[in-house]
Amino acid sequence: MKITFPHLGNTYICVKPLLDELNIDCIIPPFNNREALELGTRHAPECCCLPLKINIGNYLQAYKKGADTILMAGGCGPCRFGYYCELQREILEDMGIDMKIIVLEAPYGNVWELVRRIVKLTGAFNLPKIIWAFKNASRIAISVDKLEKLCFKIRPRELNKGETDGVYKKFRTEALSVKGFRGMEKHIAKTFDELNSIKMNKSIEPLKIGIVGEIYTTVDSNTNFNIEARLGNLGIQVDRSVTVSGWIVEHMIKKALPLPRDMEFAKAAYPYLGAMIGGHARETVGNTVLYAKNNYDGIIQIYPLTCMPEIVAESILPAVEKDYDIPVMTLIIDEMTGEAGYMTRVEAFADLLESRRNKNTGQKAGFDLTLRSGNI
Numbered sequence: 001m002k003i004t005f006p007h008l009g010n011t012y013i014c015v016k017p018l019l020d021e022l023n024i025d026c027i028i029p030p031f032n033n034r035e036a037l038e039l040g041t042r043h044a045p046e047c048c049c050l051p052l053k054i055n056i057g058n059y060l061q062a063y064k065k066g067a068d069t070i071l072m073a074g075g076c077g078p079c080r081f082g083y084y085c086e087l088q089r090e091i092l093e094d095m096g097i098d099m100k101i102i103v104l105e106a107p108y109g110n111v112w113e114l115v116r117r118i119v120k121l122t123g124a125f126n127l128p129k130i131i132w133a134f135k136n137a138s139r140i141a142i143s144v145d146k147l148e149k150l151c152f153k154i155r156p157r158e159l160n161k162g163e164t165d166g167v168y169k170k171f172r173t174e175a176l177s178v179k180g181f182r183g184m185e186k187h188i189a190k191t192f193d194e195l196n197s198i199k200m201n202k203s204i205e206p207l208k209i210g211i212v213g214e215i216y217t218t219v220d221s222n223t224n225f226n227i228e229a230r231l232g233n234l235g236i237q238v239d240r241s242v243t244v245s246g247w248i249v250e251h252m253i254k255k256a257l258p259l260p261r262d263m264e265f266a267k268a269a270y271p272y273l274g275a276m277i278g279g280h281a282r283e284t285v286g287n288t289v290l291y292a293k294n295n296y297d298g299i300i301q302i303y304p305l306t307c308m309p310e311i312v313a314e315s316i317l318p319a320v321e322k323d324y325d326i327p328v329m330t331l332i333i334d335e336m337t338g339e340a341g342y343m344t345r346v347e348a349f350a351d352l353l354e355s356r357r358n359k360n361t362g363q364k365a366g367f368d369l370t371l372r373s374g375n376i
């Protein structure tokens with residue numbers, strides 16, 4: 001059995017050592033790229049959401065490299081993610097691609113069914129080892145998210161422009177060949193040291209933008225045209241509350257066990273959206289409120305075209321914008337999105353935030369116009 005799994009940002013950095021430790025051969029698809037999107041777009045129904053199309057591209061690219069089994073997370077609820085497994089199975093079948101799909105979920109809260117699927121994957125019933133492996137994979141995911149947040153902080157302050165990007169890119173590429181938890185922990189620790197040695201101008205107070213929206217398009221930098229790094233290189237500090245580790249720990253593990261979850265975003269969203277409507281719509285609304293309360297300068301919402309939960313969130317955000325006096329911009333991504341137009345909107349939004357800060361406080365935010373995408 002040769003396992004593959006779809007990309008979702010840095011998920012591969014915790015899934016690969018997990019599979020290594022469980023002695024499962026895995027084939028990681030190439031990082032998300034134009035070819036994966038084009039392959040998926042060719043074979044998936046037109047109105048499917050973008051993540052499904054890229055997933056199909058990932059599977060086909062991994063299949064070419066010898067993968068025969070797909071490992072994916074499952075979901076239920078009022079959005080299309082619950083249908084991803086069946087839909088993907090049918091698309092691959094129609095193409096004559098012989099790949100099995102194992103879905104990691106506890107259907108209707110049935111944790112034993114989840115254990116049965118993991119045993120099918122590992123080929124042996126060794127519960128302590130399985131628990132140990134999943135605990136360590138979650139720890140790795142948490143560390144990688146911390147590392148990513150450190151990059152968000154350093155980029156706008158670094159003295160040698162591009163240094164953070166260099167370290168982070170090397171970290172991601174080298175992670176592909178690191179084996180096991182111990183190897184990955186060392187790799188992460190080394191990267192923390194490298195990032196902490198980058199020289200910064202600590203006196204500047206950069207503009208702060210909160211990124212909210214659908215998880216795939218916010219977390220996956222290859223899909224969102226690397227927006228977080230590009231804003232950082234413009235001299236803007238970003239933050240994103242929805243993370244890979246949050247999804248694994250809060251959404252998958254705590255929900256399956258079941259354990260109490262951190263619902264601060266839901267409380268913040270409640271006056272505007274009182275129920276779970278699928279995807280991350282409540283997180284989008286709630287985190288926008290929380291960023292506004294924490295004095296962020298603006299919010300960017302990102303989502304794939306036709307994403308139902310985010311369309312609802314988008315219709316609510318003008319009320320939050322008005323109540324908290326915080327500018328919100330929405331970016332919608334699909335296979336037709338052009339990078340130049342997308343970045344022009346991002347830069348125009350940053351200009352607006354800069355002039356608002358000047359007007360309101362008389363302060364310059366240090367937003368660097370010479371680093372616009374056209375000049376980098």
Ligand code: SF4
Nearest residue numbers: 049079080081279307
């Ligand atoms: S959250 Fe949106 S993009 Fe993600 S599966 Fe649901 S409908 Fe599709």
